[in-house]
Amino acid sequence: MPSTLAERLSVVVPSATLAINARAQELRAKGVDVISFGAGEPDFDTPSNIRDAGIAAINAGRTRYTAVSGIAELRSAIAERSARERGVPTAPANVVVTVGAKGALFNLALALFEAGDEVIVPTPCWVSYPEQVRLMGATPVFVPSTLERGWKLDPADLAKALSPRTKAVILCTPSNPTGAAYTPAELAALADVLRKSDCWIVSDEIYGSLVYDGFEHRSLLSIAPDLASRTVIIDGVSKTFAMTGWRVGWSISPVPLAKAMEMVQSQGATHTATPAQWAALEALRSPALEFEQMRALFQLRRDRLVHGLRALPGLRCAMPEGAFYAFCDVSAWIGRETASGKVLTDDTAIAAWLLDEAHVAVVPGSAFAAPGHMRLSYAVSVEHIDKALERIGRAYASLR
Ligand SMILES: Cc1ncc(COP(=O)(O)O)c(C=O)c1O
Numbered sequence: 380m381p382s383t384l385a386e387r388l389s390v391v392v393p394s395a396t397l398a399i400n401a402r403a404q405e406l407r408a409k410g411v412d413v414i415s416f417g418a419g420e421p422d423f424d425t426p427s428n429i430r431d432a433g434i435a436a437i438n439a440g441r442t443r444y445t446a447v448s449g450i451a452e453l454r455s456a457i458a459e460r461s462a463r464e465r466g467v468p469t470a471p472a473n474v475v476v477t478v479g480a481k482g483a484l485f486n487l488a489l490a491l492f493e494a495g496d497e498v499i500v501p502t503p504c505w506v507s508y509p510e511q512v513r514l515m516g517a518t519p520v521f522v523p524s525t526l527e528r529g530w531k532l533d534p535a536d537l538a539k540a541l542s543p544r545t546k547a548v549i550l551c552t553p554s555n556p557t558g559a560a561y562t563p564a565e566l567a568a569l570a571d572v573l574r575k576s577d578c579w580i581v582s583d584e585i586y587g588s589l590v591y592d593g594f595e596h597r598s599l600l601s602i603a604p605d606l607a608s609r610t611v612i613i614d615g616v617s618k619t620f621a622m623t624g625w626r627v628g629w630s631i632s633p634v635p636l637a638k639a640m641e642m643v644q645s646q647g648a649t650h651t652a653t654p655a656q657w658a659a660l661e662a663l664r665s666p667a668l669e670f671e672q673m674r675a676l677f678q679l680r681r682d683r684l685v686h687g688l689r690a691l692p693g694l695r696c697a698m699p700e701g702a703f704y705a706f707c708d709v710s711a712w713i714g715r716e717t718a719s720g721k722v723l724t725d726d727t728a729i730a731a732w733l734l735d736e737a738h739v740a741v742v743p744g745s746a747f748a749a750p751g752h753m754r755l756s757y758a759v760s761v762e763h764i765d766k767a768l769e770r771i772g773r774a775y776a777s778l779r
Pocket of ligand 1: 419480555583615617618623628
């Protein structure tokens with residue numbers, strides 16, 4: 380039947396976070412004052428020096444194709460920064476600049492995963508990992524962690540999940556959706572297990588700069604440089620520099636894989652937008668001051684939100700080390716009845732009820748393979764956090 384869609388799409392679902400945002404926007408368009416904790420992006424503007432660099436690039440005629448892997452200046456800056464921060468020699472040849480970090484993950488999935496492969500995905504996990512794996516015909520193998528363990532993958536559980544079919548393990552530190560970030564000792568324990576296998580290790584460090592209370596983000600690559608020949612770093616400017624719409628990310632990998640991913644990209648996106656690459660270069664050269672202000676504000680919001688959520692009856696929430704998400708156990712509210720007589724059967728029902736009743740948008744945990752929870756992005760002002768907590772408290776008080 381030539382007019383049907385490809386069979387591979389039957390196993391993939393659209394991004395749930397985008398769906399919540401769309402619903403919140405719909406309500407807003409009707410004049411409802413919705414406070415949204417749904418967004419996976421900073422609420423700050425891209426700093427002015429970076430915006431100016433993008434404009435200057437356009438005006439200087441930097442509007443044509445570049446090399447598929449990105450402009451040489453940006454690849455060098457990425458390699459230098461990574462070598463400095465991760466303490467592992469890195470050359471521009473290891474770097475492929477991509478259409479956001481998601482583009483890097485997509486190149487990687489196309490280059491590595493196929494039917495018969497298993498890919499270990501610790502949960503709660505970012506929505507796109509399992510879907511990209513499935514899209515390639517491979518199988519995500521979920522390994523759950525718990526709030527009691529600070530949402531960190533247990534090395535013993537990882538050891539049990541590894542099989543001869545394991546093609547890759549995807550780690551995300553700091554994590555979306557939990558904000559949990561691994562300490563050097565925790566990474567070393569995971570590396571010990573990974574040494575017993577020969578699979579790829581994907582380390583998504585897109586939130587690496589957003590850590591709080593003096594926590595130091597470390598890469599698995601720094602802790603276990605002996606695994607460099609099968610480790611891929613995913614990173615980008617989207618979150619650190621409030622540049623989500625510019626669509627610049629990158630992978631750092633062994634050269635043969637970088638070449639394979641470049642080939643994949645050459646047949647798809649070609650490269651990310653040329654002015655955006657120049658703007659990303661400016662971002663990497665930016666003084667830290669503006670970023671530090673953003674980080675300090677995120678920390679303040681995190682504290683306010685997590686303490687506020689913990690004060691609500693039955694809710695449990697770990698204090699995240701990084702990113703800008705609070706991940707909250709709402710299972711105590713499941714089974715309660717709303718004022719209009721609807722039973723809150725699961726986390727999705729709770730999210731829908733909060734949106735309708737409290738006009739507060741959250742993402743249900745089941746979107747992250749962790750039912751019974753909700754994710755709140757604190758890319759929201761302190762005033763709105765306070766207002767939303769009050770609204771959630773009032774909605775809770777109306778439950779039967
Ligand atoms: C864990 C994680 N990795 C990758 C991405 C993709 O980032 P980008 O917007 O640069 O594609 C996101 C965005 O939400 C994310 O949360």
